[in-house]
Amino acid sequence: MSQESIDLSRRPQLGGGFRLQWEPAQNCHVLLYPEGMVKLNQSAGEILTRCNAERSIADIVSDLEQAFQASGLSDEVVAFLNLAKEQKWVSWS
């Protein structure tokens, strides 16, 4: 799927069976799933914590841009969400 084809009004949520939490021992967000774990870097953690089925991708981008006083994050967020969807970490209808 090319990045242009993503509809920014989609509302991503964590995939079934996945759980996201902050781990003090790892000092990062982790994504837990049956018998496994993915350690997330800061930006991945910040994106996934905002995937609550209510915020649209556009909302997530503007929320992040506001929180980190940045602009032009759209491409990075979309690229990550594409990857996350492939891995089934997130889904949207």
Add this chain to the structure above:
Amino acid sequence: MGELVMSEADVSTVPTLSPPLWLLAELTYRCPLHCVFCYNPVDFARHTDELSTDEWLRVLREGRAMGAVQCGFSGGEPLLRDDLEVLVAEARQLGYYTNLITSGIGLTETRAARLKAAGLDHIQLSFQDSTREINDLVTRTTTFGLKQQVAQIIESNGWPMVINVVIHRLNIEHIGRIIEMAADLGAEYLELANTQYYSWAHVNRDQLLPTREQLIRAEEETDRWRAKLGDKMRIFFVSPDYHEAKPKKCMNGWGNVFLTVTPDGTALPCHTARMLPGLTFPNVKDMNLKEIWFDSEGFNHYRGTGWMKEPCASCDDKEKDLGGCRCQAFLLSQDPDAADPVCPKSPHHQIVQDIVAGADSRAASGGDAAAPWGTEQNVHPLVFRGPKESLGLLSKP
């Protein structure tokens, strides 16, 4: 039980000793099944003590305080513990991802609802075969229909459907039908775990070891189904060490990721490590998990590469495979410090080649490789896992 995998990037680059990520709670050795490939120790009947509910709760808290994130409840059959729901609830509340590793026997609608309420995240359901005949034969039970019902209970509770099937010579020819069955049951993940030869599987190795040709065909069939099913179901095909000729980084490194607690409270770096001679492992009744993990002789003994002898000590791959599996080295060469004999560089590698060649030649002389046991010459009858058989094997190595 399946192979417990963490993605490699999580653990391989950590320079200092990290806390365990996985706590495997083997709640009981009791089991309604009698599987011929069970990985419980062959002398399990000698270890009948079980930790109390309060002792398990303390173990869960200590593990989580150290930073463990995955908690597996296994056995034996963990559903035989009446306090399973209490333990799951505590584990979930502590922040573990909770995994129940079960044959499904005893998972009624009522029990499933209670486990769901307790917050259980995932159930790994084992199947033995796609046919009633082989399922019932290798487990010495009549449980085939029951497992189909249990799969429906799991699905209706919204748990991810994760199915594990141990593959061996008696079911390897059915692998296509096994995959089809899992797909029909709505599995998201299917693990086709070729038998590894420890414990009861080691006792029954001659009947269980597939031929090279069977293994190649099974992998080809698996690839065909992968292509057909796409990303609807992910299939993990775990090759048997004997045929791979490549030592594995067993348990992702000794005392690196996994901490197993056996029913009586013995803490182990892997669930079969108790067989190794000359090592003592601490009990959670005597020591807290932190001391056990960081300070005990049993956990430190095979950490890293300092314990190695040749050919491992000077091998370029020693960090990659850490010398392979200690239990396999001991079972095949009687030396727990030796290179894993599945490695072609091992001075004992011929033993593995002979074992694999033996499976091939028995198939050639016996005709049908999937012939029922007892019809082959020079092979003892299958030994079913059970207390009586366990005590009977105690006099043997």
